[in-house]
Amino acid sequence: MPRVSPNRAPGRPPRGHSPASDARFHRRLGEVLGHATEVFCEKGYEGASMRDLSRASGMSLAGLYHYFGSKERLLYLIQKETFTTILQKLKTRLEESDEPEQRVRIFILNHLEYFLANQEGMKVLSHEDEALKNGLGSEIAAIKREYYRICLGLMEALKRERHLDFDARTAVMSLFGMMNWIYTWYNPRVDGNARELAQRMGDIFLSGVMSGDPRSTRRRSRARHKL
Amino acid sequence: MPRVSPNRAPGRPPRGHSPASDARFHRRLGEVLGHATEVFCEKGYEGASMRDLSRASGMSLAGLYHYFGSKERLLYLIQKETFTTILQKLKTRLEESDEPEQRVRIFILNHLEYFLANQEGMKVLSHEDEALKNGLGSEIAAIKREYYRICLGLMEALKRERHLDFDARTAVMSLFGMMNWIYTWYNPRVDGNARELAQRMGDIFLSGVMSGDPRSTRRRSRARHKL
DNA sequence: AATTAATTAGAACGAACGTTCGAACTGAAT
DNA sequence: ATTCAGTTCGAACGTTCGTTCTAATTAATT
Incomplete structure (x- = not known):
């Protein structure tokens, strides 16, 4: 045999x-x-x-x-452990709140805290996205898809609660871009710790996304540039 | 000799x-x-x-x-041409307006239009950022620095005009992240053309950054989460 | 103490790497 | 017709690649 x-x-x-x-x-x-x-x-x-x-x-x-x-399996194990860990931490933390905005804040903080605490692993995860072939690659891709869908869900919950109409896909992808790009520029001496960074990025992103809130009187920017 | x-x-x-x-x-x-x-x-x-x-x-x-x-010089020429071109297009377009918000919009639109029209070159520029060594690498890095400083200048002009107090460095880096991440997810069938994308991203980013405008009555989000 | 499985080490495999070489070829200027 | 710089080519250089093999060594179980 x-x-x-x-x-x-x-x-x-x-x-x-x-x-x-x-x-x-x-x-x-x-x-x-x-x-x-x-x-x-x-x-x-x-x-x-x-x-x-x-x-x-x-x-x-x-x-x-x-x-x-194999070399490929080494990369696979690194990516799998990194991604599994951040996903599990996220699920635990999301239990802390039911409020949509707060849950998006939790997502951002969790991502940035883990990103900065485990910068090398997260860079390997982000940067070597297409390196794995076939089975190993699609397994990582599946975790990524779950992570993405959670974030998309948070965004749509926020939309529903505040009666917003922004495009959730663009918003989620923009948010991922903001966060994952960090490894190209982050300097702890200048940019502060994860909490401070999450605060600033969260402010930019959430204020941006929520600027169409009907409860807000401020529509200037959106209205002026429509089409 | x-x-x-x-x-x-x-x-x-x-x-x-x-x-x-x-x-x-x-x-x-x-x-x-x-x-x-x-x-x-x-x-x-x-x-x-x-x-x-x-x-x-x-x-x-x-x-x-x-x-x-050499192989390295091939990459260098690709990166240099790509970067030089987008930088030159930007400088030309910026002459169209003196208004700070509009100039940021021009920056975003120029970046996204060139990114989507020349996706392969821009991916090579973004993704192979650390591949060049010594002289060739620092020459590309110098162009990148100029590109960054222009964007930073636009952001600070916006801050001055609107009396805002956000962190310009975080804002610029977040904006670059939003835009440069596109190559990992953009799908022309779903995400529309560069104008539409620039509109949506510009709305998210600018509304976010300008949410502290004293001329706006809406301070809810920022105030609630300070420290 | 004997046996067995898990681990390490060094050497080697064929393939592919970036690069170089010398000769053949081309097309315009003498 | 000859020259000569510019161009193209196949073949080969020495090195390093991911991986495998065999044998020695260690650690746990009988």
């Missing part, structure tokens, strides 16, 4: 070992992923070689293949 | 030829650059090989080196 791989599936802990060695296994695996994230962040996925990753992580070339199976 | 290169500087037209052959030279060079832009756009700078570029452009490997000298 032929087996596709001579070893067990890479990245899985060994069968029937002690909990101690399981823990060591996962810790080692996480360390390597951390170093790999740094290298991918600095040199890009295509620009980083397996030898770069080997050197940075202190694990031999053969060791990397023993643990991860 | 030693010469650094056995040939003339690559990418320059030959000396003392007829205008006809000069024109042919430039046309050929432009065609290759166009095909190279497509390949860089699709596979990324590191992911695209000189053989890919050769195949796509119909010019032999050695021919590419005769014209361009």
